[in-house]
Amino acid sequence: MPLRLSADTVQEALDRADSRHWTRNPPHSMRARLTYLLKHYEPAALARRLQTTPSYFDALLGAQQVPEDHPLHYAVEREIVRMWQPRVRRRAHATILANGGQMTLSFRAWLGFTATAGSSDDPRLRFLSLHLDAPYPERLFTARRIGAPESELQAILNDALSICYFHRGRPAHPRESVSLDRIDFLEFYY
Known part of the structure; x- marks a missing residue:
């Protein structure tokens, strides 16, 4: 799923602009993205960030495949863009x-x-x-x-x-x- 490059909030617009400075692409699959995010959040905290319940999030983690039109794809993408390559982001800002x-x-x-x-x-x-x-x-x-x-x-x-x-x-x-x-x-x- 390709990244959207425009946003309707200032937070997301800044994150999208920072993504133009990345030196590596973020994980592409839903499972790889969730694995990356779970390195930074506890499962319950990540479920709150994604605006879902912990039980639904656990079911999502256990799913073999998540359809691309699933509502959480956008929320996971937003979190990946927000978290990916923080040092590259700071260097670009400096x-x-x-x-x-x-x-x-x-x-x-x-x-x-x-x-x-x-x-x-x-x-x-x-x-x-x-x-x-x-x-x-x-x-x-x-x-x-x-x-x-x-x-x-x-x-x-x-x-x-x-x-x-x-x-x-x-x-x-x-x-x-x-x-x-x-x-x-x-x-x-x-």
């Missing part, structure tokens, strides 16, 4: 930050804003590609590395969009902000 810390963001989402005159009552669907400058890549990498929740990552991204797109690097007014609502897809390139 290289990016040492060379100016710039990343490109492409997204299609409903973009809303709040300004001193009021807010957009009707967020508009936008497809944009833009560059995020320092310090936002470093803030995203740090928050992702420490396991920050999606809401925190999205707040960092909203700040970055406000500065990089609407204010073109100028400081924003304290009551001006941008928000991505209903993300259709999100991709980072670095």
Whole structure:
């Protein structure tokens, strides 16, 4: 099953971008992927990460073959992408930050804003590609590395969009902000 390269969350989009720097491919079969994940998690903890019950997870481990359209294939793939080659990931982040810390963001989402005159009552669907400058890549990498929740990552991204797109690097007014609502897809390139 090929990896999806776009995502609808900031966490997954960062993981997918990191996957472009891998030096080896992750395990391909479901059994090999589960074996790899079980080296990092206890079975009950992995079942929680995959959003399933421990008894169902045990049955999945005992199955000879798991169909590719099984709902857990996507969850297992997401965990593999999140966990695979952490040293390569850290090295790629260090290289990016040492060379100016710039990343490109492409997204299609409903973009809303709040300004001193009021807010957009009707967020508009936008497809944009833009560059995020320092310090936002470093803030995203740090928050992702420490396991920050999606809401925190999205707040960092909203700040970055406000500065990089609407204010073109100028400081924003304290009551001006941008928000991505209903993300259709999100991709980072670095």
